[in-house]
Amino acid sequence: MRVQLRPKKKMKIGQILAAASLALLCGSSSGATESDHSVVDRESKKGFFSRNVEGIKKWAKWSGELGFLGYSETNNRVQAWEPAVLLNAQFKDDKVLSTRLVFDSLTGSSPNGALNSDQPQTFTSPSGAESYVIEPGAQPLYSQFKDSRVAVLSSWSQPLSRNYRATLGINGSSEYDYFSIGINASLVKETDDKNRSFSFGVSFTDDQIRPVGGVPVALASMGAPGATPREGTVRSKNTIDLLFGLSQVVSRTWLLQGNISLGLSEGYMNDPYKFVSVFDDVNPASLGRPTDYLFESRPHRRFKRSLFLASKNSFKFGIVSSSYRFFTDDWGIQSHTFEEKLNFAVSSRWRLEPGVRIYFQDAASFYRLGLPSSQSRPSEVSADYRLGDLTTIAPTLKVIRKLADEKEVSILLRYYLQKGSTKSFRPIGSQVGQDLIPDTEAYVVQLAYSF
Amino acid sequence: MKNIFMILVFVTGLVGCSSPGVKPWERDILSQPEMQFGYRALEEAFDDHTYFSKEASSGGRGFSAGGCGCN
Numbered sequence: 001m002r003v004q005l006r007p008k009k010k011m012k013i014g015q016i017l018a019a020a021s022l023a024l025l026c027g028s029s030s031g032a033t034e035s036d037h038s039v040v041d042r043e044s045k046k047g048f049f050s051r052n053v054e055g056i057k058k059w060a061k062w063s064g065e066l067g068f069l070g071y072s073e074t075n076n077r078v079q080a081w082e083p084a085v086l087l088n089a090q091f092k093d094d095k096v097l098s099t100r101l102v103f104d105s106l107t108g109s110s111p112n113g114a115l116n117s118d119q120p121q122t123f124t125s126p127s128g129a130e131s132y133v134i135e136p137g138a139q140p141l142y143s144q145f146k147d148s149r150v151a152v153l154s155s156w157s158q159p160l161s162r163n164y165r166a167t168l169g170i171n172g173s174s175e176y177d178y179f180s181i182g183i184n185a186s187l188v189k190e191t192d193d194k195n196r197s198f199s200f201g202v203s204f205t206d207d208q209i210r211p212v213g214g215v216p217v218a219l220a221s222m223g224a225p226g227a228t229p230r231e232g233t234v235r236s237k238n239t240i241d242l243l244f245g246l247s248q249v250v251s252r253t254w255l256l257q258g259n260i261s262l263g264l265s266e267g268y269m270n271d272p273y274k275f276v277s278v279f280d281d282v283n284p285a286s287l288g289r290p291t292d293y294l295f296e297s298r299p300h301r302r303f304k305r306s307l308f309l310a311s312k313n314s315f316k317f318g319i320v321s322s323s324y325r326f327f328t329d330d331w332g333i334q335s336h337t338f339e340e341k342l343n344f345a346v347s348s349r350w351r352l353e354p355g356v357r358i359y360f361q362d363a364a365s366f367y368r369l370g371l372p373s374s375q376s377r378p379s380e381v382s383a384d385y386r387l388g389d390l391t392t393i394a395p396t397l398k399v400i401r402k403l404a405d406e407k408e409v410s411i412l413l414r415y416y417l418q419k420g421s422t423k424s425f426r427p428i429g430s431q432v433g434q435d436l437i438p439d440t441e442a443y444v445v446q447l448a449y450s451f
Numbered sequence: 452m453k454n455i456f457m458i459l460v461f462v463t464g465l466v467g468c469s470s471p472g473v474k475p476w477e478r479d480i481l482s483q484p485e486m487q488f489g490y491r492a493l494e495e496a497f498d499d500h501t502y503f504s505k506e507a508s509s510g511g512r513g514f515s516a517g518g519c520g521c522n
Contacts, residue, residue, distance in 0.1 A: 067493040071501060082500070086493050100493070195472030201513075243513065247488065250471040253480050257488050261510050308511035310488065314480045327508035335508040343485045351485075361507060387507050406484075412494065418505060440505065446497050 060089035060097075067448045074441040078108040078145065095158040104149035104175075109141035113274035113383040115370045116140070117290055118430040126273045128213035128228035139438050142273065149175040155184075163190045167201075179208040186243070199245035207237040211272035218297035219377060222275060229295075237267030253314040263304040270298050276383040279431070281372035287429025291373050296382040298366065304329040318344030321355075332365030333387070341396075353398035361390040369425040369436060385437060389421035407451045414444035489513075 069082035084102040091097070112123060114134075121134045126142065134140045155169030165188045172181045186201030209215075214230030223229055241263040248256045278292040310323040325337040341355035364387040366380040398412040420437030427436060473481070484490050495512065503509045 065491065065493040067497065069497045069501070082497065084493055084496070100496070102496075193472055194475075241510070248471055249473055249481065252473050252477045255481065255486060255488070259511060259513075263510065304510070306508070306511045310512075312486050312488070314483070314486060319483070319485045325508070325511040327511070331507075333507045335506070337508065337511070357502075359502070359506060359508075364507065386505060390506065392506070410494075416501070416505070442505075444501060446494060448491065448494055450491065 060091050063088045063090070063451060065448055065450045067446065070445045072443050073108065074443075075438075076109050076143070077141065077440070078106060078110055078442075080104065080106045093159065095156070097154070097156055099152070099154040102149075102151040102153075102173075104147070104151070106145065106147040106149075108145055109143040110145040110273075111385060112140050112142050113271075113276060113296065113385075114140040114293055115277040115279065115290065115383075115431065116434040116436055117288075118434070119289060121290060123275070123293065124222050124225050124228055126212045128223070128230070129225055131225050137434065139435070140275075147175055147177075149173055149178075160187075163192065164188070165190075169203075171205075177210050177212055179210075181206055182239075184241075195249040197245075197247045199243070199247075201241075201243040201245075203239075203241045203243075205239040205241075207239070207267070209235045209237065209268055209272070211235075215268075216270075216272050216295040218270060219294050219379075219381070222293040222295065235268030237265055237269060239263060239265040255312040257308075257310040259306075259308040261304070261306045261308070263302075265302045265304075266300060269300065269302060270296055271382070271384055274382065274384050276368060276381050277370040278373050278377075279370050279428075281374050281428060284429075288427065288431035289429065290370075294371070294377070294381070296384065297380050298382055299331065299380055302329055302331055318342050331387075333362060335359060335361040343400075349402045351400040351402065353396075353400065355396040355398070357392075357394040357396070359390070359392040359394075361388075363387060363389045363424070369422065385420055385440075388437070389423060390418055391421070392416065392418040405451075407449070409449045410447070412444070412446040412448075414446075416440075416442040416444060 064085065064087040067084045067086070069080070069084070071078070071080040071082070073079070082102060082104050084100065086098070086100045089097045114121065114123065116137060116139055117134075118136050120136055121140060122131050123134065123140065123142070124131050125144070132142065132144075151171065151173035153169065153171040155167050157165060157167040159165050167184075167186045167188075169184045170182070171184070173179070182203055182205035184201060184203035186199060188197055188199040190197045210233060213228065215232045215235055217229040217231050220229040241261065243259060243261050245257070245259045247258075250256055272295070274296045275293040276296050277290045278294060280286045280289050280291050304327070306325055306327040308323065308325045310321070313320045313322075319342070321339075321341040321343070323337075323339045325335075327333070327335045327337070337357065337359050339355065339357040341353055343351060343353040345351050364382065366378065366382060367387045368378075368381050368383060369388075370383065371377060371381065394414055394416045396412060396414040398410055400408055400410040402408050418440040420439075422436055425436070427434065480486060489495065489512075499509070499512070
């Protein structure tokens with residue numbers, strides 16, 4: 001909730017963006033020689049150019065952000081680059097058109113879900129065409145992981161009356177194996193004194209999943225290259241989300257916010273590239289060693305619920321932002337997320353924002369590190385570490401430089417440490433002494449320019 | 452769900468029992484950008500995407516915009 005309209009912003013960057021767009025539409029001047037005719041022609045175009053920039057300047061008030069995310073995990077695991085741009089155009093009567101464009105590029109190695117072994121392990125690649133070998137004692141990682149994604153989100157927001165505001169949005173994203181499109185709508189009601197607001201939102205998303213090499217048969221054995229079990233090429237997943245929100249100005253220095261979110265997804269939710277190891281728990285000579293690798297199988301339905309509470313409190317020494325999220329679903333997952341930030345001025349132009357995020361997660365009911373060969377196979381099982389018992393801590397430091405005209409540039413540095421737990425798994429035979437759930441460590445840098 | 456309702460009762464009581472709020476001329480501190488929820492939309496989107504890709508939970512602040520094969 002915005003408790004007060006933000007001050008007007010000058011639109012120098014907006015002019016640049018608008019001019020760039022206009023330049024693309026108008027095309028470039030041609031001709032290699034500098035004749036009087038060319039000079040006059042160029043000057044007249046400049047006048048045309050300036051007049052249109054002025055026109056666009058009066059057309060809307062521009063603001064936005066340019067951002068870049070760099071993410072790098074240790075041990076040659078996932079690396080990601082993500083440039084993004086957000087543009088807001090505010091028209092008269094407080095109507096706002098907002099558009100965000102994001103580009104993701106991921107490379108590196110990704111865990112394939114299988115357990116470590118004291119012997120070499122051979123796996124079939126996600127495409128089903130090749131194989132790769134993991135050396136003894138190493139975490140099974142698929143090292144050719146590559147993915148690119150483009151996402152566009154756009155929304156139109158306008159007042160319906162003095163205290164009501166509505167927003168309609170669309171979003172879409174595309175990867176080589178995943179396509180998503182969605183729509184959303186929300187309504188915000190403020191009290192007359194603007195001290196309290198109620199919000200309600202709904203969104204629908206349709207996802208199409210096209211796994212490389214085809215859709216693997218759930219719970220089937222991995223198979224050799226060229227012989228992996230597949231059933232079709234595309235699956236879908238649909239999601240509906242509801243959001244109920246409440247914001248309250250408590251005092252001159254204190255804001256509170258609370259959200260309840262409900263989400264229901266139905267359809268294909270497996271990770272088609274993840275395996276579950278079946279290990280020998282019978283033969284003393286090979287206890288703990290893998291005997292088979294199965295494609296995972298998750299439920300076809302997921303009902304998520306979360307409660308989010310946030311507080312912003314201004315003190316003499318700075319602004320403290322606190323938040324807590326409780327999350328649960330019908331997969332048996334429960335999590336608690338705590339986040340604290342302190343934003344304070346170092347000088348008239350420099351600010352710092354140290355922070356920390358702590359996260360606790362209980363595993364999904366169908367999560368298994370591996371399956372004993374003597375036991376019957378469950379109908380639903382996944383060894384994806386992200387569904388397991390997790391604890392993460394992420395300290396952050398953000399440095400902000402305030403610029404003229406209420407612009408600012410910032411750099412954020414974060415260290416992310418995720419630890420899994422084997423509390424529900426008893427290692428046997430060759431598994432003893434293996435690092436069955438290696439930590440996930442990552443370094444994050446975020447650059448941002450807001451105007 | 453019981454925990455959720457208890458917290459909701461607490462929050463409702465907190466905001467309902469006294470007279471929270473300010474007059475229009477008392478919004479000087481609240482008008483600071485750092486006091487706005489959703490102050491840096493792009494940064495929050497980066498954060499949400501990073502955490503959602505590595506954990507089983509998602510959302511809370513608002514709608515997760517733009518599906519992906521992350522989790």
